[in-house]
Amino acid sequence: MSASEKERENMSLYSVLLVDDEEEVFQVIMKKLDWEGMGFRIAGYARNGVEALEMAEELSVDVVMTDIKMPYMDGLTLCRKLKEQYQKIKVIIFSGFDEFEYAREAIKIEAEEYILKPINANELREVFERIKNNLDKELDEKRNIDKLREYYLESLPMLQENFLTSLIDGRIPEDSIEEYAKNCSLTLKGPYFVVTVLHISTTNPMEGALPIDPFLLAVSVKKLAEEQLAASEYDSKIVTYLGDGIVITQLPTEEAITRFTDCMDKICKMAKRVCKAKITAGIGHVCSGPEELQMSYLGAKNAVSYRVLYGNTRAINIAEIDPQENADLPWEEPFIQKIIKKVKVGEEQPLLDAIAEFTEKLAGSKMSLQRYRILIMELITELSRFGANNQINLEDVFGGNGDVYTRAMQLESTDALREWLCENCLKLQKQVQNERQDTTKSFVSKAIDYVKEHYADTDLGIETICGYLNVSAAYFSTVFKKETGKTFINYLTDYRMEEAVELLLTQNEKTYVIAEKVGYTDPNYFSYVFKKQFGMSPSKYKTSRMEAAQEA
Structure with a gap:
């Protein structure tokens, strides 16, 4: 069997983490059952609760089977912490102690089973068969196409969807927002708000994922996000817009955005395991009123574009990765925004393609000379503003010989303009990359220095x-x-x-x-x-x- 085939097979099996401080116990348990035949695989084993807690996050396990008596952290404490951090995880506790208090505590913290040593193979098989049935049912509920269709029709009233999408598009007058919200049975008290874009990668799906219509996949991800956010401290509404999930969240304080970012990051990782989907959560700027949600939405879309740098299956907060990004920047032309985005992201060919698209559109536009000059001035102004906001020396980019606007206006054709833009935008892109690397290294250096002082x-x-x-x-x-x-x-x-x-x-x-x-x-x-x-x-x-x- 090839490595890729083995990986696909493992993805279809539920993962089990064994926890016991006696290694021979691992060996006995592993030999008692035909794990793969039952639909499970042993993902790893830990020798104490502290180690198990770290491995549970790293390995994304479905089932943890743990002893009670272990050093550093006992099995009951481990079970409690697992249930706090991972709601869906199944925990089996086994022990050599036939005491009522242990069993009662295991039930209290919602352990699936409490088994006494020595472990009987038939009893253990029955336990795992029950757990597999429960896991299968949970997955079926999330993947059942008919239920997803029904859920979508019932849970997304058209009135609310139209209101929220109009709100992030800036199409509702500020003095009408409260009345519209009331008519849609929505409460927007804040005091702070933030928009998150849940972008689903469809160009490079996960290996082993079942074929599914992109629309239904979006519904599956949306349902998962709603379930997780409903159990959190945040008041959030989710709609589907232009193929993405849009999360509008009310925050109690501005500082709550860091905890919210971590919450969205966990949802991205859970979607990878449960929905077999690669999700990027782009988080916009925190704003102080629903009338500013359009600017937060712009920041969230910009954050999603950074997935080529930081990877998908994670949350990306625009305020963390690009503190200088101006959420209030009024982009007047979509191609200007596109060129600036490509400069930010740092890939050479997409930037060159965006410039080519701009100059081709310009060549065929038949605009007046006056409008042409205004448009070139707008582009250079935004590039200059972007460079200044990122502490870039603009003379290093555009050169110091004469006025940059004058030089651009003197170019005799759109081809000459394209060459000039390519040359200077690539310089700007390189400067931004260097500045970002310096900032990142400084960021990590601060963390390392802190460790040296406080280890x-x-x-x-x-x-x-x-x-x-x-x-x-x-x-x-x-x-x-x-x-x-x-x-x-x-x-x-x-x-x-x-x-x-x-x-x-x-x-x-x-x-x-x-x-x-x-x-x-x-x-x-x-x-x-x-x-x-x-x-x-x-x-x-x-x-x-x-x-x-x-x-x-």
Whole structure:
């Protein structure tokens, strides 16, 4: 079987994470059943609850089977945290303790099953058969075409849809918005608003995804997003417009946008697993009234265009990736907007194509000389404004010999104009890329410097660093891994281990003291991480290094 065939087969199987601190238990459980025959695969195994919680996010598992008694985090605590973070995950608890309190707690935190050791193969098979039936039903509900059609007709009243799309298009007079909203049974209290564009990639569908009409796929994604947002703290309305899902959200504070960005990022990742769809959530600027939603929508569309840089299946907040982007910029011509967008995104050929499209349209337009001059001035003005907003030295782009407007007006044909624009826009694009790379490196450098200064803080994590940098976890994680090749948690662990080695070799301290100095409150967990990193305990590592030094 080829690698691609194996991957497709794995995608059709539900994934299981086994959690137990005794490795032989893994082996026994794995041998008891024909997992693939039942529709499951073992995605991995963890030796404690802390490790399992990290792996559950990384592996996107469907089922977690965990022991109760484990170091660092027990199975009941793990189950509680999994249910808090991943509503759809199924948890099976197995234990050697036949105590009523354990079973009652397992029921309270909505574990699927509570099984006593030693595990009986027939009983375990029956448990997984029940879980598979439940998982199948949940997937069928989301993929059933007839139900999706019915849901769409029932849940999207035409009156509300027309109002909301007209609102983001700026077609409703400001003094009429409140009355229109009331007539449509919509409440727009805010006090803050933001528009999100859910863009579905149809040109490069996921391998193994079932063929489905793009319209129905959009409905499936919309339903998933509505379910997740209904369970969140945000008051959101979702409509379908120009092939995309448009989410209009009311926020309690401006600062809530970072949490909302992370919420949308989780929805994108869930859509990949549940709907087999690649989704980009472009998030616009936060605004202070429904009359400003058109500008937030423009920012959201711009954010979606950055997926070629940051990838799809994630949320992209325009205020984070392009702080200088002006949401109030009144684009007067669509081709000017297109050229500016292509300069921003950073790909050479699409920019050249946009310029060619502009000059071809210009050549066949039969416009007056006066209108031609105004149009060229508009384009150069927007390019200059964009460069200035991004701290670009415009003399490095357009040159310092004479007035740039005069030089552009003196070009004798649209072909000459196209060559001039290509040359200068490519320069501008390169300058923007360099500035963005410098900004990104500075961003990551701040995070690394913060780790170096605060690695001993036991509470240091993604939430802390994102609070310090004032960005969402989704954006931070993407940028940090892109620049360093590591997740933030892996980088922090590696740095703490480097410092631990230095302390081990230079100071005569107990292991628990060193653990505390590098940010670990539990010396046993510190030893576990150290052994996982270096293959031996801290004391053995120190002894081996000292012996090696003496021999040398």
